[in-house]
Amino acid sequence: MRFLIVVLLACVSACGAESEREPAGLALLNATIWTGDPDNPIAEAILIEGDRIVAIGSSSSIRPQIGQARVIDATGRFVVPGFIDSHVHFLDGGFKLSSVQLRDADTPEEFARRIGEFAKTVPAGAWITGGDWDHQLWGGELPHRAMVDELTPAHPVWVNRLDGHMALANSLALELAGVTRDTADVAGGTIERDGNGDPTGVLKDNAMDLVFDVLPPPDDAAYDRALEAATSHLAARGVTSVHHMGSWDTLAVVQRARDHGTLKTRVYAAVPLADWERLRDEVAKHGRGDAWLRYGVLKGFVDGSLGSHTAAFHAPFDDKPSDRGFFINTEEDLQTWISGADAAGLHVVVHAIGDRANEKLLDIFERVARENGARDRRFRIEHAQHLRPEDIPRFAELGVIASMQPYHAIDDGRWAERYIGPIRIQTTYAFQSLLDAGATLAFGSDWTVAPATPVEGIYAAVTRRTLDDANPEGWVPNEKISVEEALVAYTRNGAYASHEEHEKGMLKLGYLADLVVLDSDLTRISPEEIGNAEVVMTIVGGEIVYQP
Incomplete structure (x- = not known):
């Protein structure tokens, strides 16, 4: 059912002196708003002018400020900051x-x-x-x-x-x-x-x-159609920002959409780590972008994946005793690239799956930080799936963000024990252990590896019930986290993971007006129902980009 939307054509008498300011674009009233702001966690109403939030509070406090605006009566629905998917393959999707x-x-x-x-x-x-x-x-x-x-x-x-x-x-x-x-x-x-x-x-x-190398590349028109399809798909799932693990070609596609004013999803665009010198020069010439498209981030790889038996482990796979995976890039290359990129002030995020890959990457991050000196670098490990217990505290100690995809836990949990046995799975997708150690979790989907549906990711993090329903109490249940912890990982921490926490990830005065309206209050329904919650409106920069 659609919201009741009222367009006020003239300022009501209660406006008073507010009529002197620019007309507000959108007012959302009578909602249950989880703001993500620790200082003001709950609200009922939001007022938007242009692409920014200009007021947030109770419905009674917002009504006198409405002016000539479109008013949305949310009728008690649940509102959260726009979901930030911290790991997608945007154009591929x-x-x-x-x-x-x-x-x-x-x-x-x-x-x-x-x-x-x-x-x-x-x-x-x-x-x-x-x-x-x-x-x-x-x-x-x-x-x-x-x-x-x-x-x-x-x-x-x-x-x-x-x-x-x-x-x-x-x-x-x-x-x-x-x-x-x-x-x-x-x-x-x-x-x-x-x-x-x-x-x-x-x-x-x-x-x-x-x-x-022999696959014909898409033409510009095909790329543009793929971008439009991806944007619409994500908007319907409440995703307003993505961290795109891409290439120079896909960056050019997103830049073209930004130049034409057609981009409707905010993009933090990564290019290959080995190209750090090219990115350094591009940033020096053109800066790091704007609120729609930001760059300055590099994506690298240590190893492969568990499902392909190419993740790098200390011990062999239980089902393939002669194999313990491998590094996609050498430790020497990774050290050189990461050190150079970091010294240039670029943001480095690196894929690591197996426990050996994660340990080596943490070692490299530690050496580079020590050699290059203190700065706000925010190294990220993408996936951080299989960790040795002794490496879990190192994330917080080194300030390394764990960029993780909770849906993978309920997917891989169907078969992972066959690959790595009952001991190693105890620190697989170790969400709670990482939080207990003081680490920062940023959640994403890895779309198209997993669905780009944050409510399904929240369901996975909170319940850890595998897709085959074989683990009704949760697969490795001690690693389950709360709904609010999962919401933070999909909003505020996602913004922090791209150095944008000062303008998005929370619903707060002066922040970007990116928000999602859901049909259910995720903090009040049973955990088993979370995955069934539906998006009924997505707003990016004050503009409604999705409404069924």
Whole structure:
């Protein structure tokens, strides 16, 4: 049901002296507002002028200030600061909304059927990409190119696992990429081979570049459509800001939208860590952007993923005793890049999954901070999934932000114990332990690896009930956190994680007017109901960008 929206065409008599100021754009009354502001945690009404909050408090205190404004009667609905998704692949998500959908394909036959059916809808020669398949749904056996070759003789196929750390190529795609049994293994990656030494079609991490290098790039129009699709998708889920883990190409797409005034999601845009010198020079020439598009941040990788057996652990995988994962980049390269970027005043965020990867990255962060001297650097570890107990306090000690994705816990929790055993899972997605140690948590989705739906992420952090319902009391339940702690991680801490806590992440006088209206009060409903809460309005910069 839509809100009651009233447009006041003239100032009511109660306006008094307020008629002298610029007319307010929007007034939200009779709401239950969780502001995220520790000094003023609860309110009933907000007044917005332009893109900023000019008053917040009780409905009775806001009414006399309305002037000529559009008034929204929230009828008691729950309002929070706009959700900040601290880890997305923004443009990839937009493209994948229109690609083959394999996320819930639960048998090899269904996997192949969907690819074959999708091939019938696109011209011969068109690449079939995306997919986000999960082989755990059919028992864990990796797919093989033979499964789809007969169904796609005229289409190169390059479909990725949901974590983005491995993908399946059909024989045509391998031929175009020049990948044969004679192709040498790739450092920091794996070419899966059968018993005869022939490629199965599955490539992992750095080996994926063999196909990416021949994948035709999208044109500007395709990029623009993907950005628009991603923006609309996220607005419907209450996401008003994203930290985009992207490339120079995708930064250019977002910059073009910003220049044209069409950007409706605020973007903190990362580029590859190895390019830190280029970013240093760009920032020196052009600054770090504005409230819509900010840059100055670099994204790097230590290892791969648990689901692909490429996360770097101290001990071998329980289900693959000869394997303990690997580093995608060398420790020496990471040290050089991070040190140089940090000395240049840039923001460094780095992916680490396995306990060995997290330990080494914390070691590098510690050395760089000591060598480069004190500053407000806010190093981030993206994912921080599997930690040794002794490394958990180091996050707070070093001021390292744990940028985590709670939905992964209820997804991976279905099968992670088979991979790393009952001991190591005790400090997997260690939300509560990190908070108890004084660390800062910033939450995101890793979309399209997981849904870009913050209420589902909050549900996951609060309940830790796995997707298969096998853990009704929560998977590793001692790591559950409260609703308010999860809300902070999706709002105020997300702003802190991009050095923007002084203008967003809270509903506060002078802050950006980014907010979300939900149909349920997340702090009052049962934890099991949180994932069913729906967004009924999203406002960015004082403009309604979503209303069903």
